Amino acid sequence: ETPAAEDDHTPAKATTALEEEDTPWLTRLHEVLVTFWPLGFVAFGGPQAHVAILRDHLVVQRDWMDEEAFTELFAIGQGLPGPTSTQLVVSTALARAGPVGGLLAFFLWNLPGLIVLTTCGVLIKEFINPDDPPFYLIGLPPAAISLVFKAFYGFGLKLDQLGIALATFSCIIAILLNGDDNIEPTATQYVFPIMLLCGGLVTYFDSKRENPWGTYKTPKGWDKEDDKTFKRIGISVPVGIFIWIVWAVVLVASIVLVDVGDVDNEYLQLFEKMYRIGSIIFGGGQVVLPLLEAEVVPHWLSEDQFYQGLGLAQSMPGPLFNFSSYIGAVFKGIPGALVAYVGLFGPGVILIFGMVPFWAKLRHVAWFKAALNGVNATAIGLVGAACVILWESAINTTADAMVFVFAGSLACFFKIQAPIAIFAGGVLGAILFKDAASLGQVEYCEQAGYEKILDAARMLVWFA
Numbered sequence: 001e002t003p004a005a006e007d008d009h010t011p012a013k014a015t016t017a018l019e020e021e022d023t024p025w026l027t028r029l030h031e032v033l034v035t036f037w038p039l040g041f042v043a044f045g046g047p048q049a050h051v052a053i054l055r056d057h058l059v060v061q062r063d064w065m066d067e068e069a070f071t072e073l074f075a076i077g078q079g080l081p082g083p084t085s086t087q088l089v090v091s092t093a094l095a096r097a098g099p100v101g102g103l104l105a106f107f108l109w110n111l112p113g114l115i116v117l118t119t120c121g122v123l124i125k126e127f128i129n130p131d132d133p134p135f136y137l138i139g140l141p142p143a144a145i146s147l148v149f150k151a152f153y154g155f156g157l158k159l160d161q162l163g164i165a166l167a168t169f170s171c172i173i174a175i176l177l178n179g180d181d182n183i184e185p186t187a188t189q190y191v192f193p194i195m196l197l198c199g200g201l202v203t204y205f206d207s208k209r210e211n212p213w214g215t216y217k218t219p220k221g222w223d224k225e226d227d228k229t230f231k232r233i234g235i236s237v238p239v240g241i242f243i244w245i246v247w248a249v250v251l252v253a254s255i256v257l258v259d260v261g262d263v264d265n266e267y268l269q270l271f272e273k274m275y276r277i278g279s280i281i282f283g284g285g286q287v288v289l290p291l292l293e294a295e296v297v298p299h300w301l302s303e304d305q306f307y308q309g310l311g312l313a314q315s316m317p318g319p320l321f322n323f324s325s326y327i328g329a330v331f332k333g334i335p336g337a338l339v340a341y342v343g344l345f346g347p348g349v350i351l352i353f354g355m356v357p358f359w360a361k362l363r364h365v366a367w368f369k370a371a372l373n374g375v376n377a378t379a380i381g382l383v384g385a386a387c388v389i390l391w392e393s394a395i396n397t398t399a400d401a402m403v404f405v406f407a408g409s410l411a412c413f414f415k416i417q418a419p420i421a422i423f424a425g426g427v428l429g430a431i432l433f434k435d436a437a438s439l440g441q442v443e444y445c446e447q448a449g450y451e452k453i454l455d456a457a458r459m460l461v462w463f464a
Helices: 003-009 010-019 025-036 047-061 067-076 082-124 140-156 163-179 183-208 228-233 236-260 266-280 287-298 301-313 320-362 366-394 398-412 417-431 449-463
Strands: none
Touching: 025 082, 025 301, 047 067, 047 140, 047 366, 047 417, 067 082, 067 140, 067 183, 067 236, 067 320, 067 366, 082 228, 082 301, 082 320, 140 366, 140 398, 140 417, 163 183, 163 366, 228 320, 236 266, 236 320, 266 287, 266 320, 266 366, 287 320, 301 320, 398 417
């Protein structure tokens, strides 16, 4: 390609990069504040919907990073224990405004759900009935799920044939894990990381072939000597190693104190249980639930209290890990809520802080870039599986499908930002609600199974 042709294709990106070089840290920190404070109020729909919201906001709307960097950070979060969407929030903000930006984004992302669930846990009062949610929440889940379809389509456009094959394989496996009664839900915590590792190995070895199946090329404008992102992160590789050591020391120390030293301190016991669970859970919020139930019921919560809190947590925006604050609040009040919250979120946040500097350095290395192609493709397949799984769980009535199409159209074709699209979907859902206009209230489960599948397929083709 000639230099002139290159200039024709990349002036906007070059200008953006030049401007960002001179952007003061306080300005970038303010961008993190302005960007993430509304997202904590509209992040409904679970981890994959959160990823879609973040992609729409950070890549499409604000151009904080390119699609490739975003997908790499998403894949890294998938490969670490902890809440994937929260780790993506932290890592993207960290790459924008350093450690303070990462912590600020983490706080803003979780704040609404943390406050509500802590309050409910302290008062032992059911503010929202999960079996009969209020009208203003009805339209939010299908609106949020529409962005998952948008994200999957956008991710898929970037894949080569080998990437599509890897994504298809991981998508099929993820659907199988979700839909087979003979497979424990906790299987995802080791199957997902293994799939990501295998995907990376496939593209690594493929890149060494004389005629590879995949495409391995340097992105336009890529400068392997450029360390702007690394400087913005503000954490060196040795410090990243130290952060990982801190995570391991805290894990071992808390286990030794509680299980070996038999220290009789309920706050320490609460922290140890949460931190240990947070350190071994891969696959996000749904995977953590069986372990939490086994650890806290009936010792600290009754079964009814546990499921009441779970219903609340699922009706709130933000990560399902916020459920920890409810458990802690029921057990030991506000101090217990904070201890449980820090304990369950701590490992995932610590590990992503330690991992991001390695990513910023190694993504310049050819073999690591090749391996990331496979990891990214495999992770994209998990988003595809979420489209199938979340459609079935969130689209329960014709009205839900109408909200899905409406919000998806706003986001895809009118380029409306994710929070506004989701809010608009919520308004439409409230209007269609059974106690308002009462339109589109036919249950989808009345249709034959194959018709539901065809509806989902048609909707996906329509968005494409």
